Structures are given as structure tokens and as C-alpha cells.
Amino acid sequence: xxxxxxxxxxxxxxxxxxxxxxxxxxxxxxxxxxxxxxxxxxxxxxxxxxxxxxxxxxxxxxxxxxxxxxxxxxxxxxxxxxxxxxxxxxxxxxxxxxxxxxxxxxxxxxxxxxxxxxxxxxxxxxxxxxxxxxxxxxxxxxxxxxxxxxxxxxxxxxxxxxxxxxxxxxxxxxxxxxxxxxxxxxxxxxxxxxx
Amino acid sequence: xxxxxxxxxxxxxxxxxxxxxxxxxxxxxxxxxxxxxxxxxxxxxxxxxxxxxxxxxxxxxxxxxxxxxxxxxxxxxxxxxxxxxxxxxxxxxxxxxxxxxxxxxxxxxxxxxxxxxxxxxxxxxxxxxxxxxxxxxxxxxxxxxxxxxxxxxxxxxxxxxxxxxxxxxxxxxxxxxxxxxxxxxxxxxxxxxxxxxxxxxxxxxxxxxxxxxxxxxxxxxxxxxxxxxxxxxxxxxxxxxxxxxxxxxxxxxxxxxxxxxxxxxxxxxxxxxxxxxxxxxxxxxxxxxxxxxxxxxxxxxxxxxxxxxxxxxxxxxxxxxxxxxxxxxxxxxxxxxxxxxxxxxxxxxxxxxxxxxxxxxxxxxxxxxxxxxxxxxxxxxxxxxxxxxxxxxxxxxxxxxxxxxxxxxxxxxxxxxxxxxxxxxxxxxxxxxxxxxxxxxxxxxxxxxxxxxxxxxxxxxxxxxxxxxxxxxxxxxxxxxxxxxxxxxxxxxxxxxxxxxxxxxxxxxxxxxxxxxxxxxxxxxxxxxxxxxxxxxxxxxxxxxxxxxxxxxxxxxxxxxxxxxxxxxxxxxxxxxxx
Ligand SMILES: Cc1ncc(C[n+]2csc(CCOP(=O)(O)OP(=O)(O)O)c2C)c(N)n1
Ligand code: SF4
Ligand code: SF4
Numbered sequence: 001x002x003x004x005x006x007x008x009x010x011x012x013x014x015x016x017x018x019x020x021x022x023x024x025x026x027x028x029x030x031x032x033x034x035x036x037x038x039x040x041x042x043x044x045x046x047x048x049x050x051x052x053x054x055x056x057x058x059x060x061x062x063x064x065x066x067x068x069x070x071x072x073x074x075x076x077x078x079x080x081x082x083x084x085x086x087x088x089x090x091x092x093x094x095x096x097x098x099x100x101x102x103x104x105x106x107x108x109x110x111x112x113x114x115x116x117x118x119x120x121x122x123x124x125x126x127x128x129x130x131x132x133x134x135x136x137x138x139x140x141x142x143x144x145x146x147x148x149x150x151x152x153x154x155x156x157x158x159x160x161x162x163x164x165x166x167x168x169x170x171x172x173x174x175x176x177x178x179x180x181x182x183x184x185x186x187x188x189x190x191x192x193x194x195x
Numbered sequence: 196x197x198x199x200x201x202x203x204x205x206x207x208x209x210x211x212x213x214x215x216x217x218x219x220x221x222x223x224x225x226x227x228x229x230x231x232x233x234x235x236x237x238x239x240x241x242x243x244x245x246x247x248x249x250x251x252x253x254x255x256x257x258x259x260x261x262x263x264x265x266x267x268x269x270x271x272x273x274x275x276x277x278x279x280x281x282x283x284x285x286x287x288x289x290x291x292x293x294x295x296x297x298x299x300x301x302x303x304x305x306x307x308x309x310x311x312x313x314x315x316x317x318x319x320x321x322x323x324x325x326x327x328x329x330x331x332x333x334x335x336x337x338x339x340x341x342x343x344x345x346x347x348x349x350x351x352x353x354x355x356x357x358x359x360x361x362x363x364x365x366x367x368x369x370x371x372x373x374x375x376x377x378x379x380x381x382x383x384x385x386x387x388x389x390x391x392x393x394x395x396x397x398x399x400x401x402x403x404x405x406x407x408x409x410x411x412x413x414x415x416x417x418x419x420x421x422x423x424x425x426x427x428x429x430x431x432x433x434x435x436x437x438x439x440x441x442x443x444x445x446x447x448x449x450x451x452x453x454x455x456x457x458x459x460x461x462x463x464x465x466x467x468x469x470x471x472x473x474x475x476x477x478x479x480x481x482x483x484x485x486x487x488x489x490x491x492x493x494x495x496x497x498x499x500x501x502x503x504x505x506x507x508x509x510x511x512x513x514x515x516x517x518x519x520x521x522x523x524x525x526x527x528x529x530x531x532x533x534x535x536x537x538x539x540x541x542x543x544x545x546x547x548x549x550x551x552x553x554x555x556x557x558x559x560x561x562x563x564x565x566x567x568x569x570x571x572x573x574x575x576x577x578x579x580x581x582x583x584x585x586x587x588x589x590x591x592x593x594x595x596x597x598x599x600x601x602x603x604x605x606x607x608x609x610x611x612x613x614x615x616x617x618x619x620x621x622x623x624x625x626x627x628x629x630x631x632x633x634x635x636x637x638x639x640x641x642x643x644x645x646x647x648x649x650x651x652x653x654x655x656x657x658x659x660x661x662x663x664x665x666x667x668x669x670x671x672x673x674x675x676x677x678x679x680x681x682x683x684x685x686x687x688x689x690x691x692x693x694x695x696x697x698x699x700x701x702x703x704x705x706x707x708x709x710x711x712x713x714x715x716x717x718x719x720x721x722x723x724x725x726x727x728x729x730x731x732x733x734x735x736x737x738x739x740x741x742x743x744x745x746x747x748x749x750x751x752x753x754x755x756x757x758x759x760x761x762x763x764x765x766x767x768x769x770x771x772x773x774x
Contacts, residue, residue: 026199
């Protein structure tokens with residue numbers, strides 16, 4: 001087992017399913033025998049606020065939260081959120097962005113404009129940025145709500161998690177009737193990153 | 196095999212393994228999942244109490260009756276329960292009594308960030324602080340033992356990062372705990388002055404014994420490392436310290452009240468520099484300094500918010516904080532907001548339109564205070580709306596009552612609004628009270644409460660009838676309206692405000708997240724009719740947004756077809772289509 005800690009930040013908007021995603025990834029790490037810690041957001045922010053789940057695994061993990069500048073990868077369920085949490089990324093880290101726009105309150109109330117080109121600014125900071133229409137892909141698989149698992153597929157390829165372990169975790173965690181759609185969405189995500 | 200558990204689940208598991216059979220709580224982030232997870236075990240009793248004071252009293256009775264008992268609440272809940280808690284320290288327990296206080300440094304979901312270790316000191320309770328989920332489980336079991344051994348309630352103090360972080364846990368076998376015998380003992384349990392004086396002596400005696408115990412308890416431990424720096428820490432701050440400075444010496448306190456004077460003095464004597472790393476208040480630091488020991492703490496670290504490992508590395512090892520990518524300026528804030536289709540939205544739209552003074556309360560509807568709804572003048576704590584509206588009226592005269600409303604959720608009304616409404620009637624206020632009855636405790640994740648007619652395990656029970664209740668209190672003018680019917684809502688408010696008597700309006704419609712939305716119809720914006728006036732946008736709903744290029748409103752896929760925005764469009768541009 002490599003003596004290295006992997007830090008994954010999953011960011012999005014309350015209600016988008018970041019919690020389920022972090023639980024799948026964490027479960028994979030448990031299956032692989034790592035020490036794992038996950039920090040979640042419950043409560044008020046889940047009402048459409050900015051939310052973050054943090055997954056850390058390795059031989060021995062102390063802090064449940066990732067240091068600034070220490071995430072290997074950021075999985076962003078929404079465009080602006082990728083920029084909000086970017087400072088947590090390592091300088092050579094990678095960001096996977098779902099091409100989804102959810103207007104925050106100040107935008108809804110007309111106080112500020114949504115920064116449409118934000119993903120380009122994020123990309124300009126980094127070597128590796130991938131943008132994906134995960135919601136569309138998930139819809140094609142049968143349910144737009146499986147967008148998070150498309151992103152898990154991409155993450156799996158990006159950091160080299162064994163596909164079978166992820167599939168097992170999906171089977172364990174996702175509600176029974178959604179398993180098939182989720183497995184399909186996961187495969188699609190893997191292919192996107194591989195191809 | 197080890198498994199991942201959030202701290203709250205691990206506490207529930209620990210209580211189960213210790214043989215606890217009664218658990219009671221009122222929900223509150225970050226404590227909620229403790230008793231809701233406990234409720235999933237077989238053969239135990241778990242409940243949502245109407246508020247924390249009642250939970251504490253149910254806990255007291257269960258403990259006196261001989262059961263191991265768990266009571267959980269968020270930090271501010273302990274304020275509500277403080278009255279029985281302080282005196283329980285005098286009576287002591289029969290079956291072990293563990294009270295979980297889940298504090299919220301950083302105020303992720305709270306109105307203040309009080310440090311409840313202070314309660315431990317003032318009420319002379321044992322305070323125990325785990326640092327991860329395994330310790331949450333193990334320390335909970337230990338807490339029951341200590342509670343019985345020292346005949347005192349034990350406070351298990353946790354914080355958001357512990358409650359809501361998943362870490363690895365090895366679970367154990369549940370221990371069969373035989374209900375302790377109940378023997379009538381008024382000198383111990385009836386706190387008349389004459390008996391209480393005797394019990395106070397006991398409190399002080401056992402606290403002396405506890406001070407001795409603190410010196411040797413396995414809950415505290417020293418991890419020797421480099422002796423140029425010694426750190427005393429507890430709770431999740433321990434993890435940040437280990438992450439940031441793995442090579443220094445650490446005294447990890449698992450028991451933070453009472454603190455071990457000899458152990459600390461000894462540790463201090465062996466290190467060149469002593470720093471105390473504790474989030475929020477200098478609870479440990481002040482005690483250590485009072486013994487004449489040279490220590491640092493709040494001169495380096497803040498009294499505010501949460502700590503983290505980079506902060507500790509920066510302050511103690513001068514590791515510079517990373518500079519970041521500098522995109523902050525491009526990122527709009529994203530505060531939480533009412534869901535698309537939330538029944539509360541119609542209320543705040545109307546209150547703003549009517550330019551009323553709104554004494555608010557705590558729940559999802561507090562989000563109505565934010566722009567663009569801007570619908571609240573004050574919000575202090577759960578239940579404060581009604582009393583503070585009455586106070587406004589009494590200070591500024593009856594005219595004030597004509598433009599003031601108290602707004603309170605159903606769960607909050609049951610929690611602590613009822614007695615304030617009694618005050619309004621008793622002292623002849625003219626207050627108008629809006630009870631937002633969305634059939635759930637939404638903010639904390641949709642728990643049931645007495646007025647939903649379901650228990651914690653979703654069993655049907657006698658439903659508290661809010662209408663009959665407010666009438667029984669003596670409010671004669673009571674109306675029930677649908678908060679999404681704006682005209683009805685406004686006219687009932689107008690009528691209530693004009694009356695020279697107390698009135699209650701029950702705004703009744705379930706939270707949109709309670710039932711899956713089945714869309715029989717959808718809305719769309721007719722571009723021909725939309726003038727771009729943005730009236731609909733001012734509802735602050737994610738279901739409708741403004742297309743800057745077209746200068747027209749558009750309905751987004753997130754719309755739940757609640758029918759609110761069509762009512763505010765003066766041009767009838769938002770139309771319905773059947774699907
Ligand atoms: C003393 C105390 N206990 C618990 C909480 C946590 N809390 C905040 S709002 C709330 C209740 C919300 O329910 P309700 O009033 O029905 O409003 P809703 O969120 O459903 O709109 C709770 C339990 C708190 N802030 N203070
Ligand atoms: S959870 Fe329910 S009460 Fe809370 S904002 Fe959403 S719809 Fe409104
Ligand atoms: S009808 Fe209008 S206010 Fe209601 S959910 Fe849809 S967009 Fe929001």
C-alpha cells in the first residue's frame with residue numbers, strides 16, 4: 001500500500017447529492033483496507049447553500065478535514081463551486097466539473113451576475129481540468145440524479161480506483177431500485193475519462 | 196471488521212452497547228442523528244421530546260427509575276434544559292445518565308457558538324470529549340460507567356466536526372444491563388432546601404474524588420515526542436494538532452472537567468514551551484494559568500470559529516498558509532435559501548409587501564430574512580418571536596401591534612411558543628401570530644413532532660391539534676390559510692392586525708420535500724407578455740430566473756409548480772400547461 005494520503009474534495013450545492021458521493025468513495029477506500037475519514041455537511045447549508053464533503057484515505061489519517069492546498073482532486077457538481085473551493089487544491093491537482101449552473105441567491109435577486117466563464121478561469125489556473133455534462137449523460141442512462149455517479153466514474157479513472165470495488169460500493173450504498181441506472185452511469189463516467 | 200460511522204452514530208452505538216434503553220432528544224444540528232440512530236436498535240425506547248427541557252426531565256425520570264439513559268441536544272438546547280440539569284447534578288443518578296452536548300464552533304447551523312464545557316464547570320459535571328468516532332463509541336460507554344460510579348450526570352461534549360465526520364469504528368457486543376432497583380429516597384431526589392443542602396455537600400465531596408480520578412483516568416493520555424513543545428488539547432483539535440505537528444509532545448485530555456492538575460503540572464514541567472490548543476473558550480487554559488503555570492493559548496489562537504491543521508502549523512511551526520489561486524473575487528456567495536416551492540416563501544413575500552415588522556423565529560423560515568425577501572426584523576432563539584412581538588407592543592403602544600407579526604414554525608411553536616402565546620392572552624396583547632405549519636421540523640432534516648401525529652419511528656400517535664390548542668389558550672380569532680394563496684393570506688393578515696385582540700393565523704401547507712412532487716402541470720413564461728419587470732424574480736426562487744439577453748423571465752427545471760410566481764406577475768405572463 002503506498003504510504004500516501006489521498007484527499008478528495010466533493011463540492012456542490014445543498015441537495016445535489018454530495019453526501020452520497022462521498023459515502024461511495026469512502027466505502028471503496030474502506031474495502032481497500034485504508035484508514036478513512038470523511039467530513040460531511042448536514043444542517044442549514046443543505047438548503048441550497050454551498051456544501052463540501054471531504055474524503056481522506058491512507059495508512060493513518062488524523063484530521064477529518066483537508067488542508068488548503070492539499071486536495072488531490074476536486075469533484076465539482078456545479079461550476080461556481082469549483083472556483084469557490086479551488087484554494088484547497090494542490091498546485092498540480094485536478095478538477096472535474098459538472099457543466100451545471102445553479103443560481104445562488106445574490107444572482108437570483110439580481111445583485112450580482114453569474115460568472116458564466118468561471119470554468120475557463122479555473123482551467124487557466126491548472127494543468128488538468130475536465131468539464132462534463134454529467135446530468136445529460138445520467139439522463140441518457142435513465143435518471144439525471146445519477147449525475148454524481150458519472151463523476152465518480154471519472155474520479156475512479158483519474159485516481160486509479162479499481163472499478164469492481166466501486167461497483168461493489170455502489171451496490172451496497174445506492175437504493176436497490178436505482179442500482180442499475182447508477183452502475184450504467186458509473187461505466188459511462190469511467191469511459192469518458194479513459195477515452 | 197471496522198466500519199465508517201459518523202460521530203453521532205457511534206455515540207448511539209456506544210449507548211446501545213452500554214445497555215442504555217431510553218434515549219430522548221429534541222432535534223438540532225449537529226446533534227440530531229444521535230437519537231434518530233439509537234431509535235433503529237431493537238428493544239430500546241427512543242423519542243423526540245417537544246423540547247430539550249422535557250427531554251432532560253424524561254432522562255431524569257428514566258435514570259431515577261434505574262435505566263441507563265441518553266439525552267442529546269445541540270449546544271443551545273442545553274440552555275433550554277439547564278434548569279433540570281443543574282439540579283440533577285445535586286440529585287445524581289440511579290441508572291447512568293449521559294447528556295450529549297453537540298457544540299457548533301464556526302456556527303455552521305447555529306445562532307451562536309457558546310462553549311458548553313462551561314456548563315460542566317458551573318454545574319460540576321464530568322465532561323468527556325472524544326476525538327473521533329471510535330472514541331465517541333468507547334467514551335460513551337465509559338461515560339455510563341462514570342455516571343454510576345460517581346453518581347452524577349456526565350456531559351459528553353462533541354462538536355460539529357466530530358458529529359458529522361465519518362471515521363473507522365470497531366463495534367462491540369451490546370452488554371445486557373439490568374434495570375437498577377428503584378428505591379424511594381426523597382433525601383436524594385426531592386430537592387427541597389433542607390435536602391438540597393445535604394446534596395450540595397455530596398456534590399463537593401464527589402468532585403474532590405473526581406479530581407483524584409482525573410489524574411489517572413485512561414481517558415487522558417500523554418503522547419511523548421519532542422519536548423521543546425508540549426501541547427494540551429482535546430476533542431477534534433487533537434486531530435488537527437497531530438496532523439500539523441506529529442513530532443511534538445501532546446497531552447490529550449479525554450476528560451475536560453475536572454482537569455488533572457498534577458498530570459498537567461508534570462507535563463508542563465517536562466516541556467520547554469506549553470501551548471493549549473482548544474477551540475472557543477480558554478476553559479483549560481484559564482485553569483492551568485490559575486495554578487501559576489506558564490502557558491500560551493488564546494494569545495496565539497482565536498476565540499472564534501473552528502481551528503484546522505494548517506492554522507496550527509502556521510502559528511506554531513511558521514508554515515506559511517498556501518497563497519491559493521486568487522479566484523475569490525469571481526465567486527458569488529451562496530447562502531442557503533428556501534427550496535423552490537417552499538410554502539414559507541408566500542408568507543415572506545406578503546410580509547414584505549405589507550411592510551410589517553416581523554419578530555421571527557428559528558427554522559427554515561429564518562431564511563426568509565435574506566434578500567430578496569428581507570422579511571425579518573429580529574430572530575433570537577427558538578420561541579422568541581411571540582414574546583418579543585408582545586414586548587414591542589408593550590413598549591411602543593397598541594398601534595405597534597397593528598404592524599407587527601410574530602412568525603413561528605410548527606415545531607418551534609410546540610417547543611417554546613405556547614407559553615409565550617399564553618402571555619399574550621393573559622396580559623391582553625393584540626399580537627398577531629403566524630404559525631407556519633409545514634407538518635415537520637424541516638430545518639434539522641424533517642423530524643416528526645407532536646403536531647405531525649407521528650413518533651420518532653413514524654408510528655401513528657395522537658396528533659396535537661394546533662387549532663384547538665390556540666383556542667384553548669384563549670385566542671378567539673384563529674384563521675387557517677394556505678400560505679401559497681397570496682390574496683387569502685394578505686386579507687387574513689389584514690383582518691388579524693386590525694383586531695384589538697390576540698389573533699393566530701395557521702399557515703398550513705406541507706414542506707415540499709416531504710412528499711415527492713408529482714407535476715400535474717408546469718409553468719412557462721409567455722415571452723409575448725413578459726415585460727421583464729422581475730416581480731417574479733423578487734421571490735428568490737431557484738425555479739425562476741432572468742435571462743439577461745432576452746430580458747425575460749424563464750422557468751427552470753427546478754420549478755415545483757407551486758403556483759406562487761404566477762400570482763405576483765401583473766401581466767399574467769406565467770402560464771400553466773398540463774403535462
Ligand atoms: C434550543 C434549540 N434547539 C434546537 C435548535 C435547532 N433547530 C433550529 S430550527 C428548529 C426547528 C425548525 O422547525 P419548524 O419550527 O417547524 O420550522 P421549519 O424548519 O419546519 O420551517 C430546530 C430544531 C435550535 N436552534 N435551538
Ligand atoms: S425544506 Fe421544506 S420548509 Fe425547508 S426550505 Fe425546503 S421546502 Fe421550505
Ligand atoms: S411556480 Fe414559480 S415560485 Fe413556484 S416553484 Fe415554480 S418558479 Fe418557484
